[in-house]
Amino acid sequence: MTIADVAAASGFSPMTVSRVINNDTKVRESTRLLVQQAIAALNYSPNLAARSLAGADQMRIGLLYSNPSAAYLSRYLLGSLEQARAAHVELIVVKCDSGEQGEEEAIRELLSSGVDGVILSEPMCDSPRILALFAQFDTLVVAVGNWRPSSRMSVVRIDDREAAAEMTRHIIALGHRRIGLIIGNALHLASEARRQGFEAAMEAAGLAVPPEYMVQGHFTYRSGLEAAEALLDLPERPTAIFASNDDMAAATIAVAHRRNLDVPRDLTVCGFDDTDFAQSIWPELTTIHQPIAEMSRAAVDMLIDQIRARRAGRNETGRDQLLDYKLVLRDSDAPPG
Amino acid sequence: MTIADVAAASGFSPMTVSRVINNDTKVRESTRLLVQQAIAALNYSPNLAARSLAGADQMRIGLLYSNPSAAYLSRYLLGSLEQARAAHVELIVVKCDSGEQGEEEAIRELLSSGVDGVILSEPMCDSPRILALFAQFDTLVVAVGNWRPSSRMSVVRIDDREAAAEMTRHIIALGHRRIGLIIGNALHLASEARRQGFEAAMEAAGLAVPPEYMVQGHFTYRSGLEAAEALLDLPERPTAIFASNDDMAAATIAVAHRRNLDVPRDLTVCGFDDTDFAQSIWPELTTIHQPIAEMSRAAVDMLIDQIRARRAGRNETGRDQLLDYKLVLRDSDAPPG
DNA sequence: TCGATTATTGATAGCGCTATCATTCAAAGG
DNA sequence: CCTTTGAATGATAGCGCTATCAATAATCGA
Numbered sequence: 001m002t003i004a005d006v007a008a009a010s011g012f013s014p015m016t017v018s019r020v021i022n023n024d025t026k027v028r029e030s031t032r033l034l035v036q037q038a039i040a041a042l043n044y045s046p047n048l049a050a051r052s053l054a055g056a057d058q059m060r061i062g063l064l065y066s067n068p069s070a071a072y073l074s075r076y077l078l079g080s081l082e083q084a085r086a087a088h089v090e091l092i093v094v095k096c097d098s099g100e101q102g103e104e105e106a107i108r109e110l111l112s113s114g115v116d117g118v119i120l121s122e123p124m125c126d127s128p129r130i131l132a133l134f135a136q137f138d139t140l141v142v143a144v145g146n147w148r149p150s151s152r153m154s155v156v157r158i159d160d161r162e163a164a165a166e167m168t169r170h171i172i173a174l175g176h177r178r179i180g181l182i183i184g185n186a187l188h189l190a191s192e193a194r195r196q197g198f199e200a201a202m203e204a205a206g207l208a209v210p211p212e213y214m215v216q217g218h219f220t221y222r223s224g225l226e227a228a229e230a231l232l233d234l235p236e237r238p239t240a241i242f243a244s245n246d247d248m249a250a251a252t253i254a255v256a257h258r259r260n261l262d263v264p265r266d267l268t269v270c271g272f273d274d275t276d277f278a279q280s281i282w283p284e285l286t287t288i289h290q291p292i293a294e295m296s297r298a299a300v301d302m303l304i305d306q307i308r309a310r311r312a313g314r315n316e317t318g319r320d321q322l323l324d325y326k327l328v329l330r331d332s333d334a335p336p337g
Numbered sequence: 338m339t340i341a342d343v344a345a346a347s348g349f350s351p352m353t354v355s356r357v358i359n360n361d362t363k364v365r366e367s368t369r370l371l372v373q374q375a376i377a378a379l380n381y382s383p384n385l386a387a388r389s390l391a392g393a394d395q396m397r398i399g400l401l402y403s404n405p406s407a408a409y410l411s412r413y414l415l416g417s418l419e420q421a422r423a424a425h426v427e428l429i430v431v432k433c434d435s436g437e438q439g440e441e442e443a444i445r446e447l448l449s450s451g452v453d454g455v456i457l458s459e460p461m462c463d464s465p466r467i468l469a470l471f472a473q474f475d476t477l478v479v480a481v482g483n484w485r486p487s488s489r490m491s492v493v494r495i496d497d498r499e500a501a502a503e504m505t506r507h508i509i510a511l512g513h514r515r516i517g518l519i520i521g522n523a524l525h526l527a528s529e530a531r532r533q534g535f536e537a538a539m540e541a542a543g544l545a546v547p548p549e550y551m552v553q554g555h556f557t558y559r560s561g562l563e564a565a566e567a568l569l570d571l572p573e574r575p576t577a578i579f580a581s582n583d584d585m586a587a588a589t590i591a592v593a594h595r596r597n598l599d600v601p602r603d604l605t606v607c608g609f610d611d612t613d614f615a616q617s618i619w620p621e622l623t624t625i626h627q628p629i630a631e632m633s634r635a636a637v638d639m640l641i642d643q644i645r646a647r648r649a650g651r652n653e654t655g656r657d658q659l660l661d662y663k664l665v666l667r668d669s670d671a672p673p674g
Numbered sequence: 675t676c677g678a679t680t681a682t683t684g685a686t687a688g689c690g691c692t693a694t695c696a697t698t699c700a701a702a703g704g
Numbered sequence: 705c706c707t708t709t710g711a712a713t714g715a716t717a718g719c720g721c722t723a724t725c726a727a728t729a730a731t732c733g734a
Binding site: 001043044045047048049050051052053069070071073074075077078081082085092093095113114220221222225247251253254257258260275276277280281282 | 382384385386387388389390406407408410411412414415418419422427429430432448450451557558559562584588590591594595597612613614617618619
């Protein structure tokens with residue numbers, strides 16, 4: 001089943017069929033319709049290999065992922081896969097093991113497959129070494145995460161700081177005064193942004209945040225367990241705990257239950273991300289919804305744009321796309337007992 | 338950087354270079370060496386698009402996924418993506434919403450992209466309607482899950498029954514007599530297989546399994562909470578609970594902790610799958626390791642083989658590939674108090 | 675009405691690679 | 705020494721698609 005078959009069936013030339021496929025403007029509406037009918041009738045779909053070989057605007061982009069939560073990763077992947085497919089762009093997904101060697105290998109693999117650009121997420125976009133490697137090969141980079149756009153790197157993100165502040169304000173509005181924070185992985189800039197948002201909101205409400213109310217975590221369930229233990233061990237334990245992601249919030253709920261604290265009656269627990277986790281545990285988490293799939297879709301789109309721009313000779317500067325987050329109220333928050 | 342450049346640099350024809358690249362036997366050793374040097378010197382890597390176009394063995398396969406746990410899904414996806422990429426096969430990933438409409442749509446989308454074959458997982462491969470649709474379009478199918486191979490469907494699986502039996506024997510060997518089972522989603526054949534394995538091992542050990550010791554779950558954390566509550570509410574509560582996946586095992590641990598039961602001192606909890614979950618909770622789960630990524634990789638390979646066979650005119654019957662599972666001992670099991 | 679535009683379509687020539695068959699060359703046999 | 709054989713290499717022709725430009729049809733202004 002080739003373009004020639006469609007051409008024969010529709011009565012036009014292969015070139016016209018190609019134009020229809022590629023949404024070229026210079027095709028009469030009636031022609032377009034006929035060709036589309038033929039395409040549908042023959043159940044034709046173009047051969048990507050031929051397409052990329054013939055077309056100069058074929059592009060191949062890489063997606064480097066490290067080791068975030070599985071829930072996050074699957075959404076992230078699916079979003080980018082879908083978008084890449086829709087744009088007829090080849091997406092190469094490569095795992096980046098931590099450590100210099102793992103990084104180096106992953107990047108070599110990407111570069112040797114001739115990618116035009118790469119999508120990175122935290123914490124990789126925070127690694128100067130990784131960025132230097134891409135710079136050296138003159139590869140375009142789009143980062144998903146809380147990072148500053150630069151001339152060679154665009155960014156897709158949500159406003160982590162403001163999101164965390166909004167959640168904090170919500171908890172304060174419920175009447176809580178002693179609020180604990182479980183900070184995220186120190187390597188992620190988003191962690192710092194969320195902490196700042198928390199502190200800013202607390203300060204704006206005139207509430208003190210003793211240092212022991214902010215405990216370091218690493219975005220893992222396990223680290224959440226330890227952090228929650230530390231917070232609930234405090235002589236004056238917090239009446240609410242804001243965890244910097246859902247995994248740690250889930251762990252906090254587990255620790256609370258182990259101590260016979262009802263959530264949310266005795267302890268309010270809030271998360272961040274709204275991964276599948278948030279609705280699969282009990283009680284369902286009040287959390288910040290982060291549009292993960294949309295973010296990776298946006299990253300793919302942005303990277304494609306940038307590659308086009310570069311090929312056209314324009315040298316755009318890095319862009320910064322801010323997507324909307326949303327405070328999702330579920331069952332893990334309540335006024336203090 | 339094309340094959341012609343390498344040819345020029347090495348002093349041989351493009352064809353000879355191609356032979357070296359493809360490890361053709363009919364190349365003199367000295368020639369091979371020279372060409373390889375040229376390839377290395379020029380940092381050449383062949384254009385995949387041209388390769389698959391010229392090779393004519395271009396194929397496109399689909400992967401239909403529904404809504405398993407995110408941890409499972411991400412591994413499953415990554416395995417198949419990697420394998421498809423290595424085999425230069427286009428992989429189209431489509432989500433299948435539950436319900437007749439969702440299924441129909443997803444399948445239409447796949448068929449209209451002209452896939453040569455499809456990879457299904459449970460519970461989709463259990464749906465007669467879905468299978469009928471593919472049969473109608475004469476599409477090859479490889480199922481990942483506990484299903485019988487048929488003329489038009491191959492299967493990649495582990496021996497769920499024996500794996501569950503092995504886990505059960507392990508729990509019995511620890512000294513447990515009252516062992517509860519949380520059954521998996523009734524739509525998945527694997528659930529039934531695991532239940533059978535459990536029952537068989539119990540019977541072989543001469544242990545009774547009162548019906549109330551086997552509680553229905555749905556593979557979700559939430560359902561695990563309810564099932565665990567039911568089991569621990571029993572007048573003679575089990576000293577060990579075997580959950581049919583890790584999510585439900587994690588929920589069981591949460592419920593145990595809420596009731597001040599230490600795991601594993603007061604209650605042994607075992608899972609199944611060995612997803613990321615298993616090591617991220619505390620205590621780490623003793624569970625059955627299922628090679629998820631390998632299974633999806635194997636499915637891709639098998640489908641490619643079948644498509645090749647069909648194109649060559651051979652009409653193979655469905656194959657059945659059994660991969661190895663492994664009992665992984667961690668910290669959630671112990672002899673009864 | 676007629677040339678001048680402009681919109682639409684078609685013909686041709688590759689993209690980089692490999693399948694196929696032709697050619698060359700070295701070694702072996704007569 | 706000249707064929708004969710087989711191994712090694714080269715020449716040619718596409719794979720299915722799109723870029724480019726040429727050709728045609730439709731539209732317009734005078």
